[in-house]
Amino acid sequence: MSFLKFILKNPFRRKNSAILAIVGIAIGIIVIVALGGITEGLVDTFEETVHAGGADFQISGKETGDSAYGTNTIDASWTEKIANVSGVEEAYPIYVVLTSVGDDYMNTLIGIDPAGTTMADLSIKEGRIFEDNANEVILGEIYADDNEYEIGDTIEINREDFEVVGIYETGDSNMAGGVFTSISRVGELMDDEDSISNIYVKVAKGQDVQEVADRIDAKYGDDITTITSVMEMEQMADMLNMLEASTWAISLLAIVVGGLGIINTMLMSVFERTREIGVLKAVGWSNTRIMGMIVGESLVITVVSAVIGSVIGVALCLILGPQIGFTPLFTPKIFIQAFAIAIVVGIVGGLYPAFKAVRLPPTEALRYE
Structure with a gap:
C-alpha cells in the first residue's frame, strides 16, 4: 500500500471518532459557507438596488x-x-x-x-x-x-x-x-x-x-457641481462590513473549536495506535514520515468536513432562501475561505498529536498493549 493510500484510509479505521470529528468541523464550515452566501447575497442585492434604476447622483451648473x-x-x-x-x-x-x-x-x-x-x-x-x-x-x-x-x-x-x-x-x-x-x-x-x-x-x-x-x-x-445623497448607502455599507466582520469572527471560532476537536481525535488515534507507531519506527520509518502521516490523516478529516459542510451550507441557503425572500450568492472566495480554514484546522490539529507520536520510544511503544 502506498503512503498516500495509507493516509487516506487510516482516519476511517475508527469510524465513530472520525464521524464525530467530521460533524464538529462540518458544522463550522456550514456556518461559514451559509453566512458567506448571505453576506455576498446582501452585497449583490444592495449594489443592484443602488445601481439599478435611478441615477447615483447628478451634475449641475455651478x-x-x-x-x-x-x-x-x-x-x-x-x-x-x-x-x-x-x-x-x-x-x-x-x-x-x-x-x-x-x-x-x-x-x-x-x-x-x-x-x-x-x-x-x-x-x-x-x-x-x-x-x-x-x-x-x-x-x-x-x-x-x-x-x-x-x-x-x-x-x-x-x-x-x-x-x-x-x-x-x-x-x-x-x-x-x-x-x-x-x-x-x-x-x-x-x-x-x-x-x-x-x-x-x-x-x-x-x-x-x-x-x-x-x-x-x-x-x-x-465649473460644475455634483449633487449626491449617499448617507443611506454609507449606512448600508457599514452594515455589510459588520456582517463580513461577523463572518470572519465565526470563522476564527470555527478554527478554535475545530482545532480542539481534531487535536482530541488525533490524540486518541495516536494513543490507540501506540504499538502500531512503534512497529513503524522499528521498521525504519523516520520521525518526519510519521509526522506527515498524522498531519495528513488530520487533513483528510478536515477536507472531507469542508466538502460536506460546503454542500450542506449551499443546500440550506438554496432551500430556505426563497422561502424567506432572500437570494444567496456563492462566490469562489467563500469556498476558498472555507477550505483554507479547514486546512489550517487540519494542520494545527494534527501537529501536536504528531509531535506526541514521534516522541514515543520504539521499545516502549512495542511493549504497549
Missing part, C-alpha cells in the same frame, strides 16, 4: 441661473467628459425647461435620451418609451389623469403637436407631473441645442459612489 433647477445651463460636451471619469458607467444629459404644455401656460418639460429614462427612475405603466428625435412624449401618471390624456392623444408643446405614446409612474414626486421627450427635440424647441440642465450619472458596480463624486469634484469642481 452658478445660479435660469434653468428649471435654478442653476445655469452647461454645455452638452460635459456629458462626454463626465462619462470618461474613472468609475462612471453611464452619463446621460437632461434638459429641463418650463414651457407651455397642453392647456398649461407653464409646465415642466424634460428632455432625455430614450435609453436614459431608467436613470430618471421611470417605469412605463402604459404604452412605450418615446423614440429619439421624434414628436413623441410620455406623461406622468398624475399629469395624464388630471388632464385626461390617453395613449394616442395629441398634446401641444410650445406650439408644436406631440403624440402621447406612454404613461409612466415614478417614486419621485417632482417627476410625477412632468412630461418627457427626446432631449434633441427640447433643444430644438428652445433653440438651444448645445445646452443641458443636468447630467445623470450612474456609477459602475463595485465602485464607491462618494469616491467617484469626489473624483469628479477634484477634476471639474470649479
Whole structure:
C-alpha cells in the first residue's frame, strides 16, 4: 500500500471518532459557507438596488441661473467628459425647461435620451418609451389623469403637436407631473441645442459612489457641481462590513473549536495506535514520515468536513432562501475561505498529536498493549 493510500484510509479505521470529528468541523464550515452566501447575497442585492434604476447622483451648473433647477445651463460636451471619469458607467444629459404644455401656460418639460429614462427612475405603466428625435412624449401618471390624456392623444408643446405614446409612474414626486421627450427635440424647441440642465450619472458596480463624486469634484469642481445623497448607502455599507466582520469572527471560532476537536481525535488515534507507531519506527520509518502521516490523516478529516459542510451550507441557503425572500450568492472566495480554514484546522490539529507520536520510544511503544 502506498503512503498516500495509507493516509487516506487510516482516519476511517475508527469510524465513530472520525464521524464525530467530521460533524464538529462540518458544522463550522456550514456556518461559514451559509453566512458567506448571505453576506455576498446582501452585497449583490444592495449594489443592484443602488445601481439599478435611478441615477447615483447628478451634475449641475455651478452658478445660479435660469434653468428649471435654478442653476445655469452647461454645455452638452460635459456629458462626454463626465462619462470618461474613472468609475462612471453611464452619463446621460437632461434638459429641463418650463414651457407651455397642453392647456398649461407653464409646465415642466424634460428632455432625455430614450435609453436614459431608467436613470430618471421611470417605469412605463402604459404604452412605450418615446423614440429619439421624434414628436413623441410620455406623461406622468398624475399629469395624464388630471388632464385626461390617453395613449394616442395629441398634446401641444410650445406650439408644436406631440403624440402621447406612454404613461409612466415614478417614486419621485417632482417627476410625477412632468412630461418627457427626446432631449434633441427640447433643444430644438428652445433653440438651444448645445445646452443641458443636468447630467445623470450612474456609477459602475463595485465602485464607491462618494469616491467617484469626489473624483469628479477634484477634476471639474470649479465649473460644475455634483449633487449626491449617499448617507443611506454609507449606512448600508457599514452594515455589510459588520456582517463580513461577523463572518470572519465565526470563522476564527470555527478554527478554535475545530482545532480542539481534531487535536482530541488525533490524540486518541495516536494513543490507540501506540504499538502500531512503534512497529513503524522499528521498521525504519523516520520521525518526519510519521509526522506527515498524522498531519495528513488530520487533513483528510478536515477536507472531507469542508466538502460536506460546503454542500450542506449551499443546500440550506438554496432551500430556505426563497422561502424567506432572500437570494444567496456563492462566490469562489467563500469556498476558498472555507477550505483554507479547514486546512489550517487540519494542520494545527494534527501537529501536536504528531509531535506526541514521534516522541514515543520504539521499545516502549512495542511493549504497549
